[in-house]
Structures are given as structure tokens and as C-alpha cells.
Amino acid sequence: MSTKSPESRRGGAGLRPKTGEAGEPKLAVDRIRKTARELFYREGIRAVGVDEIVSKAGVTKPSLYRSFSSKDELAAAYLRDYEGEFWTRFERAAAAHPGDPKAQIVEYLRGLGERAQRSDYRGCGLSNAALEYPARDHPARLVAEEHKHRLRVRLTEMAKDMGAAKPEVLADALFLLIEGIFVTGQLFGDGGPAMHAVEIAETMIEASRAR
Amino acid sequence: MSTKSPESRRGGAGLRPKTGEAGEPKLAVDRIRKTARELFYREGIRAVGVDEIVSKAGVTKPSLYRSFSSKDELAAAYLRDYEGEFWTRFERAAAAHPGDPKAQIVEYLRGLGERAQRSDYRGCGLSNAALEYPARDHPARLVAEEHKHRLRVRLTEMAKDMGAAKPEVLADALFLLIEGIFVTGQLFGDGGPAMHAVEIAETMIEASRAR
DNA sequence: GCCTATATACGTACCGGTCCGTAACGAGTC
DNA sequence: GACTCGTTACGGACCGGTACGTATATAGGC
Numbered sequence: 001m002s003t004k005s006p007e008s009r010r011g012g013a014g015l016r017p018k019t020g021e022a023g024e025p026k027l028a029v030d031r032i033r034k035t036a037r038e039l040f041y042r043e044g045i046r047a048v049g050v051d052e053i054v055s056k057a058g059v060t061k062p063s064l065y066r067s068f069s070s071k072d073e074l075a076a077a078y079l080r081d082y083e084g085e086f087w088t089r090f091e092r093a094a095a096a097h098p099g100d101p102k103a104q105i106v107e108y109l110r111g112l113g114e115r116a117q118r119s120d121y122r123g124c125g126l127s128n129a130a131l132e133y134p135a136r137d138h139p140a141r142l143v144a145e146e147h148k149h150r151l152r153v154r155l156t157e158m159a160k161d162m163g164a165a166k167p168e169v170l171a172d173a174l175f176l177l178i179e180g181i182f183v184t185g186q187l188f189g190d191g192g193p194a195m196h197a198v199e200i201a202e203t204m205i206e207a208s209r210a211r
Numbered sequence: 212m213s214t215k216s217p218e219s220r221r222g223g224a225g226l227r228p229k230t231g232e233a234g235e236p237k238l239a240v241d242r243i244r245k246t247a248r249e250l251f252y253r254e255g256i257r258a259v260g261v262d263e264i265v266s267k268a269g270v271t272k273p274s275l276y277r278s279f280s281s282k283d284e285l286a287a288a289y290l291r292d293y294e295g296e297f298w299t300r301f302e303r304a305a306a307a308h309p310g311d312p313k314a315q316i317v318e319y320l321r322g323l324g325e326r327a328q329r330s331d332y333r334g335c336g337l338s339n340a341a342l343e344y345p346a347r348d349h350p351a352r353l354v355a356e357e358h359k360h361r362l363r364v365r366l367t368e369m370a371k372d373m374g375a376a377k378p379e380v381l382a383d384a385l386f387l388l389i390e391g392i393f394v395t396g397q398l399f400g401d402g403g404p405a406m407h408a409v410e411i412a413e414t415m416i417e418a419s420r421a422r
Numbered sequence: 423g424c425c426t427a428t429a430t431a432c433g434t435a436c437c438g439g440t441c442c443g444t445a446a447c448g449a450g451t452c
Numbered sequence: 453g454a455c456t457c458g459t460t461a462c463g464g465a466c467c468g469g470t471a472c473g474t475a476t477a478t479a480g481g482c
Contacts, residue, residue, distance in 0.1 A: 027431085028431075028432070042345070043345060044257075044342070044343060044345065046255075046257045046258065046343075047257065047343075049466070049467065049468080050467080050468060050469085051466075051467080051468090059432080059433090060432070060433050061433095061468090061469075061470085062432075062433070062434095062469090062470075062471095063431080063432060063433085064469095065468090065469065065470075066431085066432085070468080070469085071467095071468065071469090122345060123342065127394055127398070128342055130397070130398055131255070131334065131339055131342055131343075131394070131397070132255060132257075132258075132342075132343070134253070134254060134255065134333060134397065144398070145398060148395075148398050148399070149399075152399075152404070168407070169407045169410055169411065169414075172404035172406075172411065173388075173407070173411040173414075173415075175391065175395065175404045176387070176388050176391030176392060176395060176404050176408075176411065177384075177387050177388070177391060178391070179390065179391040179394045179395055180386065180387030180388060180389070180390040180391040180394075181387060182394070183338055183342070183390045183391075183393070183394060184359075184386065184387060184390055186341065186342070186345065187338070187341055187355070187356060187359050188359070188363075193363070193383035193386045193387050195383075196379070196380045196383040196384070197387075199377075199380055200380065200383065200384045200387065200415075203380075203384075203415065203418045203419065204384075204411075204414065204415060204418070206418070207414045207415070207417070207418035208414065238456085238457095239456075239457065239458095240456095260440075260442080261441085261442060261443085262440085262441085262442090270457080270458085271457080271458055271459075272442090272443080272444090273443095273444080273445095273457080273458080273459090274456085274457060274458080275443095276442095276443065276444075277456085277457085281442080281443080282441095282442065282443090
């Protein structure tokens with residue numbers, strides 16, 4: 001029937017935009033992804049209509065639905081992009097302190113604590129999406145849940161490498177700390193609890209080593 | 212113009228429903244508040260339409276708008292109700308351990324950690340609302356922000372009473388821990404990071420006393 | 423060189439449905 | 453006769469989604 005492959009209708013991830021990373025992408029699908037990323041993150045997914053996305057992106061609605069089968073799938077694609085950005089930030093912090101997991105997580109929290117106090121900070125796009133869509137089988141929620149499980153696993157590995165007496169407990173402490181920063185960042189802005197992120201993490205890590 | 216006082220159009224808080232606490236309230240305004248509380252909390256504010264609220268409450272739309280000037284004001288009223296429930300839970304835990312702030316917060320976290328692992332848990336209605344409405348002047352957001360400031364102040368008082376070396380840091384640690392539980396509760400459910408809430412809090416409190 | 427066939431990328435115009443909110447009026451009740 | 457509520461019917465905006473037509477580029481045949 002259709003001339004489209006199922007692949008392209010999923011808006012396959014990771015493929016480079018056809019135009020220089022900065023500036024406006026040329027292809028409609030890339031302009032949509034970029035605009036969706038900005039609007040969904042800033043205002044929330046439910047708060048943004050597809051009309052607003054296409055008009056701000058300078059494209060038309062059929063172009064959106066040629067690349068994404070529904071708004072929900074576009075939201076899922078946005079979250080996959082967002083997760084990529086998250087891991088980029090996370091691994092960049094880790095790479096700054098090779099072989100020193102405590103310094104790695106502290107470095108990440110230092111950057112996060114800073115960002116979380118900025119006025120344009122809206123928390124974690126993945127956490128926010130999960131809160132917006134409580135239904136277990138929503139495409140956006142699935143992406144978010146998988147990501148959070150991956151992060152918890154990663155933190156557990158790091159806690160082990162830190163020599164924690166109970167790695168799972170330290171990992172969850174760090175996880176809860178991070179999620180707390182995500183939320184309070186947009187609640188308090190500058191001078192909020194995020195300002196003490198590093199100090200709290202260091203205290204927690206040291207106390208977890210004691211035995 | 213209107214026969215209504217501004218007071219009643221705001222859906223004045225705290226007034227007892229005219230019928231026994233349990234079961235269906237008799238007055239339309241109370242049925243609306245109860246239904247709104249359930250639906251807004253379970254599915255989110257944006258996700259629930261006023262038509263759904265009035266039909267589930269067994270009332271009609273004009274009855275809603277006779278008591279609340281808009282859906283946003285109904286959302287704000289829901290959050291004021293929700294905040295009341297929060298402080299009831301919080302003070303109940305505190306009352307169980309008079310004069311022992313550490314035991315008080317641990318008691319609260321014990322209960323929260325349990326609730327957060329239940330399948331119907333949807334986090335904190337106030338935090339969720341703030342995430343749904345990033346606009347600074349939204350009625351619902353205002354209620355949420357005020358509450359969060361109150362809670363931070365309360366935790367700082369308790370941290371002082373615990374003899375923490377840096378009460379503000381311990382208070383923020385507890386705050387971030389609590390917000391983290393709110394979020395991860397609905398992300399992971401049973402067996403999530405909330406399961407370690409008490410242990411983490413105790414470790415953090417003890418480490419904050421040391422000096 | 424010229425014509426045609428096909429594929430790609432996109433736009434115009436429109437769909438039915440749902441959103442929040444209101445107008446006008448009548449009925450029960452203490 | 454003041455209060456509370458239901459009934460019916462709208463309205464205008466916006467929602468996610470689609471049927472259908474068009475411009476441009478390239479490839480192949482002769």
C-alpha cells in the first residue's frame with residue numbers, strides 16, 4: 001500500500017541531521033525533532049499541541065505524521081533524544097575522573113546542581129514525562145522507565161566501585177538525591193536545595209564507606 | 212451582578228462537608244472536591260476534563276462553575292485540600308515521637324516509603340502540579356510553591372533540633388530525599404529506591420551530627 | 423539533447439471530536 | 453423567599469489526524 005518503510009515511519013533514532021548541528025536543520029523531520037525537544041521540555045508534553053510544534057518548526061502537519069505515527073510516538077522520540085543528551089552529560093563527567101567513581105558522581109552532581117538553579121531549568125524530561133503519563137503502556141512512559149532502570153543499575157555499579165558497605169543502599173541514596181534535584185530545581189530555582197547537592201553526596205558516600 | 216459572594220466563588224477551604232466524612236457528600240461542591248481530588252491525583256490535572264469530573268461526581272457543570280471560577284481554581288482548591296492531607300500525615304508521625312525530631316522524620320519516611328511502593332501511588336500531588344504548570348503565576352503552581360517553602364522551613368527547624376552541624380544542609384538532604392521518593396515511587400513501585408528511605412535518612416542524620 | 427517515469431519531500435484544506443466555559447430557566451427545600 | 457441544584461443548549465477555540473494535490477530532482481531510454 002504505502003511507499004514508506006516501517007523504519008522511516010518510526011523516525012529512526014541517531015541519524016545525523018542533513019545540516020550543520022547548529023542552526024536550523026533543513027529536513028522537516030529534523031526541524032520537528034528540534035522544536036519538539038524545546039517545547040516539550042519547556043512546557044510539558046500535554047501542554048503542547050502538534051499545531052504549535054509544526055508552526056514553530058516552520059513545517060506542516062502532514063510532514064510530522066509522515067515521520068511519526070502519532071503525537072505519542074513523537075513524544076517517545078523526544079525522550080530518546082533527551083536520554084542521549086543525559087548520558088552525554090553523565091559520561092562526560094565520568095570521563096573527567098577516570099577510575100575515581102566518587103569524583104565522577106560528584107562531578108556530575110556539581111554540574112547538575114548548577115543547572116538546576118537556573119531559571120530555565122525544568123527538571124528531567126524523562127521524569128516529567130513519566131509523571132504526565134501514569135498509564136503503564138504509554139510509549140513515552142516506556143522510554144522513561146527503561147532509562148531510570150538503566151540509571152539505577154549504573155549507580156549501583158559505581159557504588160560498588162566506591163567500596164560501599166551496601167552498594168544498593170548508596171546507589172538508591174544517590175538516585176533519590178538526583179531525582180530530588182530534578183524536581184526541586186524547578187520549584188525553588190536559585191538558592192534551592194540543589195545548592196547543597198555536592199556536600200550531601202559527599203557526606204552520604206563517606207558515611208556509606210564506614211564500617 | 213452575581214448573587215454569589217467572592218468568598219464562596221473561591222471554594223473557601225477547610226469547611227467541613229455537610230455529610231459524614233466517609234461515603235458520598237451531599238452538597239455538589241463537596242462531591243466535586245472529592246472527585247477532583249481522586250481524578251486529579253490519579254491521572255494528573257491536565258489529563259482530566261471538567262466534563263469527566265462532573266459526570267463522575269454526579270453533578271452538572273453549572274454546579275462546578277457556581278463554586279469555582281475556573282478549572283484552574285478548582286485545581287488550586289484540590290491542592291489546598293491535598294496539602295491539608297499532607298500535613299495531617301506529617302504531624303501524625305511527629306506526634307508519635309514527641310520531642311524526638313529524628314524519630315519523627317524517620318517515622319514519616321517509614322510511612323512514605325511504604326505508600327510509595329504501592330501500585331496506586333502517584334507521588335505528591337503538589338509536586339506533580341508544579342511540574343504540570345511551569346508558568347510562575349498559575350493558581351495551582353502558587354499553592355504548590357508555597358507549600359514546598361513551608362516544608363523546607365519545617366525541616367530546617369527539625370534539623371536544628373536534631374543538633375545538626377549544618378541544619379540547612381541536613382534539611383535539604385531530607386527534602387531531596389523526600390522529593391526523590393515522591394518521584395521514584397511511581398517510577399519503580401515495589402522494590403524501588405523508596406525501600407531504602409529509612410536507612411538512608413538515618414545514615415544522613417547521623418553523619419550530619421558528627422563534628 | 424529531449425522526453426518520460428519514478429521517488430522524494432512538502433503543502434492546502436479539512437475532518438470529527440473534545441476542550442473549558444456560559445446562558446437561561448425551572449424545580450425542590452428549609 | 454433565599455438557597456441550592458438540575459436541565460438543555462450553545463459557543464468558540466483547539467485537539468490529534470488525514471485525504472489529496474504539488475514541486476523538484478534524478479534516472480533511464482532513445
